[in-house]
Amino acid sequence: MIQLESLTKQYGPTTVVDGVTLAIASGSITVIVGTSGSGKSTLLRMINRLIEPSGGRVLIDGHDTSATPVHLLRRKIGYAIQGHGLFPHRTVGENIATVPRLLGWSAARIQARVDELLRIFQLEPAEFAAKFPHQLSGGQQQRVGVARALAAEPAVLLMDEPFGALDPIIRGKAQQDLLDIQRRFGTTVVLVTHDMDEAFHLGDHVAVMSQGRLLQYDPPALLLTRPADPFVSRLTGTADRSLKLLSLTTAGEAAEPGVGEGPSVPAAASLREVLSDLVWSGATAATVMRSDGTPAGRLTLAGILARGRAG
Amino acid sequence: MTPTPPPLHRIDRLGALLGTASIAAVAWLPFVTFKANRIASGTARSLFEVLPFGTALAVAGIVVVVAAAAIGVASPRSRLAAAIVGIAVVALALAAAAADLTPPGNRLVRVSPGVGCWVLLLVQALLATDALARLRPGPGLRVLCLALTGAVLYAAFALGLFDQLSIMREYAVNAGTFAREARQHVLLATGSLGAAVLVGLPLGVLCHKVPRLRAATLQVLNLIQTIPSIALFGILMVPLGALATAAPWARELGVSGIGAAPAVIALFLYALLPVVANATVGLGRVSPAAVDAARGMGLTGRQVLTQIELPLALPVIVTGIRIVLVQNIGLVTVAALIGGGGFGTFVFQGVGQTAIDLVLLGAIPTVVLAFSSAVVLDALVDVMSRAPQ
Ligand SMILES: Nc1ncnc2c1ncn2[C@@H]1O[C@H](COP(=O)(O)OP(=O)(O)OP(=O)(O)O)[C@@H](O)[C@H]1O
Ligand SMILES: [Mg+2]
Numbered sequence: 001m002i003q004l005e006s007l008t009k010q011y012g013p014t015t016v017v018d019g020v021t022l023a024i025a026s027g028s029i030t031v032i033v034g035t036s037g038s039g040k041s042t043l044l045r046m047i048n049r050l051i052e053p054s055g056g057r058v059l060i061d062g063h064d065t066s067a068t069p070v071h072l073l074r075r076k077i078g079y080a081i082q083g084h085g086l087f088p089h090r091t092v093g094e095n096i097a098t099v100p101r102l103l104g105w106s107a108a109r110i111q112a113r114v115d116e117l118l119r120i121f122q123l124e125p126a127e128f129a130a131k132f133p134h135q136l137s138g139g140q141q142q143r144v145g146v147a148r149a150l151a152a153e154p155a156v157l158l159m160d161e162p163f164g165a166l167d168p169i170i171r172g173k174a175q176q177d178l179l180d181i182q183r184r185f186g187t188t189v190v191l192v193t194h195d196m197d198e199a200f201h202l203g204d205h206v207a208v209m210s211q212g213r214l215l216q217y218d219p220p221a222l223l224l225t226r227p228a229d230p231f232v233s234r235l236t237g238t239a240d241r242s243l244k245l246l247s248l249t250t251a252g253e254a255a256e257p258g259v260g261e262g263p264s265v266p267a268a269a270s271l272r273e274v275l276s277d278l279v280w281s282g283a284t285a286a287t288v289m290r291s292d293g294t295p296a297g298r299l300t301l302a303g304i305l306a307r308g309r310a311g
Numbered sequence: 312m313t314p315t316p317p318p319l320h321r322i323d324r325l326g327a328l329l330g331t332a333s334i335a336a337v338a339w340l341p342f343v344t345f346k347a348n349r350i351a352s353g354t355a356r357s358l359f360e361v362l363p364f365g366t367a368l369a370v371a372g373i374v375v376v377v378a379a380a381a382i383g384v385a386s387p388r389s390r391l392a393a394a395i396v397g398i399a400v401v402a403l404a405l406a407a408a409a410a411d412l413t414p415p416g417n418r419l420v421r422v423s424p425g426v427g428c429w430v431l432l433l434v435q436a437l438l439a440t441d442a443l444a445r446l447r448p449g450p451g452l453r454v455l456c457l458a459l460t461g462a463v464l465y466a467a468f469a470l471g472l473f474d475q476l477s478i479m480r481e482y483a484v485n486a487g488t489f490a491r492e493a494r495q496h497v498l499l500a501t502g503s504l505g506a507a508v509l510v511g512l513p514l515g516v517l518c519h520k521v522p523r524l525r526a527a528t529l530q531v532l533n534l535i536q537t538i539p540s541i542a543l544f545g546i547l548m549v550p551l552g553a554l555a556t557a558a559p560w561a562r563e564l565g566v567s568g569i570g571a572a573p574a575v576i577a578l579f580l581y582a583l584l585p586v587v588a589n590a591t592v593g594l595g596r597v598s599p600a601a602v603d604a605a606r607g608m609g610l611t612g613r614q615v616l617t618q619i620e621l622p623l624a625l626p627v628i629v630t631g632i633r634i635v636l637v638q639n640i641g642l643v644t645v646a647a648l649i650g651g652g653g654f655g656t657f658v659f660q661g662v663g664q665t666a667i668d669l670v671l672l673g674a675i676p677t678v679v680l681a682f683s684s685a686v687v688l689d690a691l692v693d694v695m696s697r698a699p700q
Contacts, residue, residue, distance in 0.1 A: 050607055075609035085604030089622050099608050148608075158607075 001026050002047065002156065002188060006056035009042050009212075017042050018212040019056065024205070026061075026155070029182060029189040031199040033235065034209030040192045043209065044158050047190065048077045060156065075099055078157035078187070082164040084145030086133040092118070092144050093129035099152040117147040120181065139170040143177070150181065157182075159191040163198065175202055196236060200244060208232050221248050225310040242308035246271040254307060255288040255297030262286045267296050275304050322382060325441060326390070330378030333397075333434045337374045340427030343408050346477075348419040349666065355425055361408040370404045373397060374431065381438050391442035397435040401428065402467070409475035423477040423668055450690035457686045477668040478675075485657065485672065493676065495571075496653035499646060500639040503575045507582030507635060512628070514583070515590025516616065525591060532584035540577065540642055544649045547573035574651030578642055582635040589631025593624030626696040633688035640681040644673065 002024040009017040017039040024030045032040045045051040047058055049070050058065045065073055086095050093114050100110045115125040121143040133141055142162065149157055162178075163171045175198060182189055193199055199206050200220045208215045208223070208231070216228040224245045227233040236244065251274050252267030262283035265274045267290050274286055278301055288296040341355030359367045377397035384390055409422040424432070448456065473479050482489060518525040538546070552568025554561045566572045597620050605615045621628075647655025654673040661669030 045607075048607060050603070071609045071611045073609070074607060079604065079607035081600060081604060081607070083600045085598070085600035085602075085607075087601050087605070087619060088598065098605075098610075102609055102614075145604075148604075 001059075001061055002190070003059040004043075004047075004056070005059070007043065007046055007053055007058065008055035009039070009046060009051060010054040016212050017046065017053075020209075020214045021056075022207060022214060022217050024188060024190060026188050027182075027186045028204040029179075029191065029202050030205045030207060031203035032190065032192045032207045032209060033194070033196060033199045035235075036194075038209040039212040040209050041160050044160055044190060044192050047156075047158055048074050048079060050074075050079075075102055075152065076154055076156070078149035078152075078154040080146050080149040080157070080159045080162045082161040084133075084141045086141055086145060086148070088133055090132075091129065092123070092131050092133065092136070093125075095133065095144060096148045096151050098148060103152055105152075113151060117150060121147050121177065123147075139166055139174070142166060142170075142174060146174075146178070146181075150185070150187070153185065154187065156188045156190070159189065161192055161194065164194070171198075178202065200248065208235060221245060243272050243275075246275060246304065246308045247273075249307060251286075251288045251299060252290070252296055254303070255299060256303060258298050259287065259295060261298075264289045264295075265299070267291065271299075271304050271307060274299055275301075275308075278304070323385070326381035326383075326438070329434045329438055330381040333374055333378045333381075333431055336427040336430040336434070337371050340430060341425035342427045343405065343412070343425045344423050345412055346421040346423075349421055351421075353421075353423075356408075356412075358404070358408075358427070361412060362404060366404070366407070370400055373400045377435065377438070387442045387445040391439055391446065394435045394439035394442060398432060398439065401431045401435065403472075405476070406472045409473070413475045418480075421477040421480065421668070422475060450693040453686055454690045457683055461683070478671050481657075481666070481668045481672045485669075488656070489672070492653055492656050492673075495651075496640070496643050496655075496677070496680070499571065499574055499578065499643045499651060499653055500636065503578035504582055504632065504635050504639055506575070506579045507586050508632065510579075511583050511586030512590055515587045515628075516594065518587060518591045519594040529584070529588060529591070532587060535580050536584045540581070540645045541648065543577045543580065544573050544646070547576055548649065551576075569650040571646075571651050573649055574643070574646035578639050578646070581642065582639060585631040585634040585638070586628075589627050589634075590624065593627030593631075594620050596627065597623045626692050629688065629692050629695060633685065633692065636684045636688060637681045640677060640684060644677055647673075 004020050004022050004024075007017060007020045008015065020043060032043060034040050042051055046053045047065075049058075049065060060077075086092075087098075090098075096114045096117055097110045100113060105113075114129060118125045118128055123140060123143060128136070128140070128144075133144065136144065142165070146159075146162060149159070163174045166174060178189070179202065181187070189202075191202065203220055205217060206220050206223055207217045208229075210229075210231050216223060216232050218226070218228075223232055223236055224241045227236070233241075247270045249271045250267060251265050251269045251271060254271055255267070262285045263277055263281050264287040265277055267288050269277075278284065278286060284302075285298055285300045287298055290296045337358060340357075342358040343356050343361055344353040345356055345361075346353040358370060361367075362370065374397060377393045380390055380393035384393070405424055405428055412422045413420050443456065467473065468479075474483075514528065518528050535543075548568040551566055551573050555567040556562075601619060601623070602615060605619045610618065643651070643653045644655035644658060647653055647659050654677045657673030658670050659673075661667065661671075661673065
């Protein structure tokens with residue numbers, strides 16, 4: 001649990017982050033969105049005190065972060081940034097080993113952890129551990145950056161536009177990797193992005209910032225159905241909000257009991273994809289199939305449309 | 312881009328210039344200068360006057376072949392080989408000429424290289440370095456070449472090949488002081504460099520961390536750099552002299568208005584600018600993302616500096632040290648004027664006695680020392696820059 005209490009940052013007369021209060025549940029992903037200059041990075045960097053707050057406090061699992069020496073605090077919090085920030089004079093293996101070394105892990109444990117992380121990120125240790133960052137592709141560098149942030153098994157991971165520099169395909173892959181890893185380790189993730197699709201895809205909660213203020217902090221669906229401020233609807237976009245809403249629910253979650261006629265769709269598909277399928281095939285209902293091939297229920301066109309409406 | 316024509320049939324411009332110069336030198340310029348004694352006025356002798364006709368013809372022939380290679384051969388390897396053969400032949404011819412012109416047992420006669428000989432050696436050395444540069448040798452190979460050249464030269468001198476040359480006569484007279492002044496020269500140059508690194512590196516780090524300090528510091532150091540060395544020695548003589556008179560402890564430490572103290576201080580002051588400026592520039596070039604990530608992962612300020620910033624800035628810092636070392640080796644020569652010692656002692660003695668060979672006895676080792684340090688430190692910078700940036 002991370003609690004921000006009236007967190008404020010001022011540079012001279014300008015207030016860059018203005019009294020932000022919010023509670024982030026352990027093991028969840030919170031995505032911070034907002035226009036450029038709205039204070040997203042500043043808010044994130046106050047959590048590991050790369051920026052000292054001017055007012056308010058940050059509690060992690062009930063402990064005030066200002067009570068711990070900064071460098072010790074930061075070693076327990078993963079940190080990954082856009083452009084990865086890998087150390088160019090150190091190999092991939094050494095980069096990943098940075099925090100474990102600072103923590104004084106044994107060489108054998110560090111080695112095992114580096115290999116494990118490289119495998120998780122589909123980088124064969126024998127091939128990649130001894131390479132230097134400049135010998136990797138952008139996508140590989142970015143994966144090493146996240147692997148490095150996760151090296152010491154932090155309970156909290158802070159990410160500032162980590163996938164900002166990647167092309168759409170690699171970015172989708174990186175997002176899936178992050179979701180898998182977050183589930184596997186139960187890490188609490190706080191991520192800053194400009195990309196609303198990324199926010200909706202990854203976030204259990206989305207925090208909307210504007211001019212230093214927190215406008216709304218809710219699950220993605222609520223941002224669409226109950227925007228707290230006209231700015232929020234502007235940011236999420238109103239033209240395709242029903243489709244965005246449908247994309248947040250899977251066929252498995254929405255399936256009604258009964259056996260359906262029409263095309264069969266996988267349970268993991270989003271309602272948006274099922275709708276597209278129905279429009280395409282001209283059917284009015286679909287059968288939802290689990291990944292093991294057993295039917296999970298049915299979906300009707302009317303039922304899907306009802307879920308795409310506010311309220 | 313236009314495709315480059317096949318190199319074989321092209322005339323090499325630099326080669327043409329240097330080749331023509333060497334042929335002209337062997338044909339028309341005096342090969343050696345002969346003096347009956349140290350202060351007698353010299354007479355110029357051509358290659359054919361000082362060596363048996365056959366030998367002279369062979370030497371001239373080889374010079375022409377080397378020149379032809381410089382003009383018409385494209386392969387850098389062949390050009391290098393030709394230049395090295397040329398240098399060796401000219402050097403041996405010089406040694407032979409000196410031996411021939413010196414009657415047995417005569418210690419008065421002076422034979423020194425003439426203009427033509429100098430031109431030949433210089434031109435062929437240029438051809439050799441040019442060919443070497445075209446081969447783009449790695450840092451290790453460059454240092455190896457330097458070491459080999461040093462070993463060959465050492466062997467030639469140890470064998471007494473050039474003992475009849477005037478400059479070696481001067482050396483023989485000054486052998487004792489030569490070793491002492493050499494040590495003093497190296498000590499002055501490296502000592503002031505060491506002090507400048509000890510002070511300049513922390514100052515550079517400070518300038519990097521406190522941008523307001525940077526402009527002022529660099530301006531002051533720049534100003535110092537513009538003071539001519541002789542003037543700076545002069546300026547330092549006054550306070551140091553006063554200090555030595557006033558404080559016996561300072562005098563016991565060897566501080567006085569003249570001698571090594573003002574020399575070391577002046578060199579130290581000159582050295583500060585390159586060290587501080589390069590440290591600041593090098594640190595400024597370190598990727599901000601890497602520094603941010605390092606801090607974010609919990610490296611302390613000192614760890615960020617020593618593990619990330621300084622290693623990444625090192626090639627630029629060492630480049631600054633290289634500049635200082637080469638600059639210092641040259642400047643130490645001037646220190647002899649105020650009794651600081653070093654090779655400059657011979658230069659100024661030689662100037663006083665109008666003995667050009669004595670001047671060369673000071674000047675040539677200085678150039679060799681500066682050149683060698685440049686090669687070694689350049690190689691070091693190369694090795695460090697290869698660590699990926
Ligand atoms: N050191 C500083 N001094 C003064 N103002 C600052 C400083 N750092 C940031 N700011 C200002 O604070 C505001 C918020 O900056 P911040 O980096 O948090 O924005 P952001 O939401 O992350 O923007 P972006 O999406 O462009 O990354 C900006 O207006 C910026 O100019
Ligand atoms: Mg930002």
